[in-house]
Amino acid sequence: MAQGETIVSFQHVSMQFPGVLANHDVTLDIRKGEVFALVGENGAGKSTLMNILYGLNTPTSGKVFVKGEQIAHFSPSEAIARGVGMVHQHFMLVPSFTVAQNIVLSNEPRKLGIFYDFSKAMEDTENLVREYGLAVDPQARVEDISVGLQQRVEILKTLHRGADVLILDEPTAVLTPQETDELFTVIRRMVQEKQMTIIIITHKLYEVMAISDRVGVMRQGKLVGVAETRDVNERILAAMMVGKEVLLDALDRTEAVSEETAVEAQDLQALDNRGLPAVRGVSFTVRRGEILGIAGIEGNGQSELIEAVTGMRPLRGGTVRIMGQSIAGKTPGGIRALGLAHVPEDRLATGVCAPADVTDNLIVGKEKDRRFSWKRIHMKRRAIRAYAQEVFRRFDIRGAGVDTAVGSLSGGNMQKVVVAREFSFDTPVLIISQPTRGVDIGAMDFIHQQIMQKRNAGCAILLVSADLDELLRLSDRLLTIYEGRITGEFRPEHVDKREISFYMTGGRKEEQA
Amino acid sequence: MNKSKSRLQYLFSLAVSVLLALVLGGLIMAATGHNPIEGYGALLAGALGTSRGVGNTLAKSATLCLTGLATAVAAQAGIFNVGGEGQLYLGAIASAYVGARLTGVTPWIALPLCFLAAIAAGGLYAWIPAVLKVKMKVNEVITTIMMNSAAIYFCSYLANGPLKTADRGVSAGTDAVDPAFMFERVIKLSNLTESIFYAAAIALIVWYVMRKTTAGFEMKLTGHNERFARFSGIKAGKLAIWSMVASGAICGLVGMFEVFGLHKRFVTTVSNEFYFDGMLVAMIMRYQPVGIILMSLFFGVLKVGATTMEAKVGISSELIMIVQSIIIFFMAAEEGIMNSILARRARKRAALTLEKEAGA
The missing domain is CATH 3.40.50.300 (P-loop containing nucleotide triphosphate hydrolases)
Known part of the structure; x- marks a missing residue:
């Protein structure tokens, strides 16, 4: 397959989750040897589309072709066999294992067919490190190395499985500016020297401009545009992402x-x-x-x-x-x-009670106020509900309503719930x-x-x-x-x-x- | 997803599970050479056909309901109380002891003290694993299971040793409580005693606290996400301990009701894993108080009717255990099954609309 030929093709792909149409009729070709950036707001369907390519989701309708073959059965092992690798936002590494052990995981070299071959694992890792210029100590334990290095381990893991199409989901979210620069150097090298194809999901527009050859913009599950990166600028992309000019x-x-x-x-x-x-x-x-x-x-x-x-x-x-x-x-x-009031860094673990509804999450901390309870015992559900609906409107929280479980809201709306609750303590x-x-x-x-x-x-x-x-x-x-x-x-x-x-x-x- | 919608969906799954379990139970009856209609007929007649049957069913349901609610109270705050059986035994023996010692005292004073003894014994015994869990992060499932055996054998020792009655014809039991303290039978010849009214009052209070009060609200948040509760200023540890104590106290009262309603004294057979039956009901109903109350009635019918079924039609009462297990099995798998059904349906619907759009 020559440079520039279509290596991955989505044809009229739609993905319906209960209540949400995450991808709607997406048709997109990705060419061999390019860095393709996929941008869009949260919930625009970028990750869903890439999860389909990696076999984590089975599309509701439409076809996906990798290297000319249609994917009939969607599963990660199938995707890996076709040379597709994915590095998720949250790393999937075993913290107590060494770098080398993580890299060969699921694909371990063996002696006599049954015994784990540690020296071969080390050797494989060292070869990969040399070949791709991704410096990392094969013997270090993953829990002891920085997030940037952990990401390299993730990338090396996909390379060890023979990936030549690599999906990176928000790879720079956890990196320092320097680490980001290094990652981009690695990406360029993989594309230029190894003719790999890289798909990078992001919502940082300057990164799109810095690293990608082409860019696709998604909005509300649809692919609203694909362009050569040199033909666009950040302002145009931002406008495409939100559908209106944002300043x-x-x-x-x-x-x-x-x-x-x-x-x-x-x-x-x-x-x-x-x-x-x-x-x-x-x-x-x-x-x-x-x-x-x-x-x-x-x-x-x-x-x-x-x-x-x-x-x-x-x-x-x-x-x-x-x-x-x-x-x-x-x-x-x-x-x-x-x-004091506090908006915590990790909203799912600390900031909200995901299974409880929006009303409950907005009222926490105020449940013993006189207007919401009688003698701090009996909850005045009607007053609470009215208050929740008022806050829901005032903070422009978008979702099915105050009876919805907070866990089913998008990240932005969940954060609005946290901000609304904490700010209204008036501390x-x-x-x-x-x-x-x-x-x-x-x-x-x-x-x-x-x-x-x-x-x-x-x-x-x-x-x-x-x-x-x-x-x-x-x-x-x-x-x-x-x-x-x-x-x-x-x-x-x-x-x-x-x-x-x-x-x-x-x-x-x-x-x- | 919307709350009421998911609740409806759950009720639907539950109805289907119960129906399927009953059908499977019927098939087993047929396979073993019995007529299922006759079998279930005898079951219903036994449980609901006579006033005595109704009484027994209600009595059984009340026990299931209280033990189920006891599980739910702790579970709501995030503690899984598996130790209810031990708390029940201790409540039974403590109240029996007080009831026997206070013989002759007016019931107006003695009976409240008996209640107090049952509450204190059950509650304190639940307080130990709760404190271990909250302060030292010791897994409460393990401690409560082990403490069950400790309590049951300790009570057995007391009933066979220091507190063994001198009354003749009692192999292992304590002295009888003053007959003046005993609960009256509400329906003659049945097991239904005045304790049903206490049980109803307890159920009402538990429901009110869990659903309508700030304490119940804070317990719920603690159970769902302890870190979030702590972050929000809720005294999560204290709540967890108190809900466990409440759970133990209810179990203690169940033990007392058995003594003061039926046995007159503590006997080592005061409970036959009553707590575990109630725990299952609570788990099936996802710790929802109203659901537990209703489901207890259903299981009460099954359990009481099974005996008649065995006597009249010759179908082993163990069959009801199978039916019960099948329901639990289905409900445990409920989420997975429902999700795959919903996903498939959504996929079909989306494909249809897309086809339509393409055609238009």
């Missing part, structure tokens, strides 16, 4: 920061889940009417920092004061009572983690405006985000965190992303701004 307007930062300190942390220390120091002496203050942003690559202690401040993780050392009162020995509920302090992770542009803009309104109303806001654009857009001040320590302090108007990235990856700033 992220500047936010109104109306009020000045007050002098009143609301959050004060001194020499804060906390351990991670393995019992190792994750936060190593962090001090900061947040004043009312101020947004303090914390920028850091994931896994540098920011999650543990937030959990320690909100009581979800014990303090190992140092003090934290919320509105002048120490949080020592207090439960999350006790700390909330000091005047003087807000702790916000990853407010727009995996959220589409429309919902993101809405949430940003809500955050800014809270700031202008005098809230002290501590904001942690992996998205630098978001931090620069919202913060009044910005701290960088690296390996559990603050490495710099900035005014967003005085820095650019490159400089902040430098401090996020271990550079130190001597003088404090």
Whole structure:
């Protein structure tokens, strides 16, 4: 098969899930040896379409051809046999196995047909590493290596199974800017030297521009356009994605920061889940009417920092004061009572109760308020329902209604439920983690405006985000965190992303701004 | 998916499962040379045909219902209480002991103390695994199962040893409680006693707490997602412990009702795995209080009718165990089966509309 020929072909593919038409009549050809970017908002059907190609979904109708052959039976093993590999957003690795063991998993080299051949596994891995320039230590345990390296292991795993069509689902979501650059170098090399075909799912448009040859845009399950990347720009793509021109307007930062300190942390220390120091002496203050942003690559202690401040993780050392009162020995509920609300980073695990309905999720924490209960015992279901419906409308939550299980909402709407609940406590302090992770542009803009309104109303806001654009857009001040320590302090108007990235990856700033 | 819709779907699955189980039970009757209609006829007649049968059925249902609700109360807050049998035994022996010791005291004082003894014994015995679970993350399924045996053998020791009655004709049991404390029979010759009214009151309270109060609401969230509950300021650990204590207290009361209704004293045969029968009912009904109450009636009919069926038609009462198992089997597989049916239907419908669009 020559370069540029069609290697994968979707013909009138539709995928119906109960209640959702995830893909609607998609016809798309992917050519051998290209980097094809698939973009779209959350829930646009990108991952569904690629899961069909990888055999995880069986389409409701339509045909899929790989290398000219129609796929009759959809299963990952079938896909792998045809040379299709996929690296998911959430890695599917065995943490306690070594890199080499993970790479040969399901395809282990054997001695005499039954015995695991460890040395051959090492050899295979080393060969792959050399061949593709994906440097990684074959003997390291997966749990000990960084997320960026884990991703390489995932890629090597598909290569070991002989993939020449590689699907990458949001590969840069967890990477530093440097790691992203390295990944792109690897992708180019795989395409140029090995004539591989790469399909990359993303919603970061500058990445599309940086790496892809062609780009397909999906919206509400339909493929709304395919173009040569050099013929389009980010603005055109964004407009195609949402169906209308989106401009992220500047936010109104109306009020000045007050002098009143609301959050004060001194020499804060906390351990991670393995019992190792994750936060190593962090001090900061947040004043009312101020947004303090914390920028850091994931896994540098920011999650543990937030959990320690909100009581979800014990303090190992140092003090934290919320509105002048120490949080020592207090439960999350006790700390909330000091005047704090919290949008957590992981909405499914912490932010919502997925099986419960929207009403229940909006009311939690207020169920003993006088307007919602009689003597804090009997729940006034009618008042609760009316309140939930009002919030549902005010926060523009889209879904079947307040009786729907929160778990069935899209990521953006689920996040709106969390934001609606936490913001309506009207506390003087807000702790916000990853407010727009995996959220589409429309919902993101809405949430940003809500955050800014809270700031202008005098809230002290501590904001942690992996998205630098978001931090620069919202913060009044910005701290960088690296390996559990603050490495710099900035005014967003005085820095650019490159400089902040430098401090996020271990550079130190001597003088404090 | 919409809540009421999924509930309807579940009820539909349940109805189909019960029907299929009964049909399969009928086939087994036919295969073993019995007439299924005759068999089920005898079952119904035995359970509901006479006032005595109705009484026995109601009594059986009340026990199933209370033990089922006890399971549900704990399960709602995320603890799986498998130790109800032991809590039941302790409640029975504690109330029997108090009832015997207070002989002669006016029932107005003695009876509440007997209730208290049953509640305290069952509740405390459930408190131990609850605290172990919440404070030290010890798996409650393992501790409660083991504590069942400990309680049952401990009661057996007491009934055969220190508390053994001097009354003649009682092989293993404690002293009889004062007859003045005993529950009256509501239907003559049947097992139905005044305890049915207490049972109804308990069921009502449990339903109210689980469905209508802030405590029930917080328990539900804790059971679904403990981390979320803690994050939201709910005292999840405390709630879990209290719901387990409530569960144990209800089991203790079931034990007391057996003593004060039927046996007059603690005997080692006070329960025949009553708790596990109720637990199954609760699991089938996904811990929904109203569902448990209704399902208890159905299983009550099956259990009481089975005895008559065996006596009259000669079909082993074990057949009812098979029917029960089949229902549980189907309901366990319910989600998987329903999902594949729904997916297939959706696929067909989508294919149809797409064809239509293509044709138009």
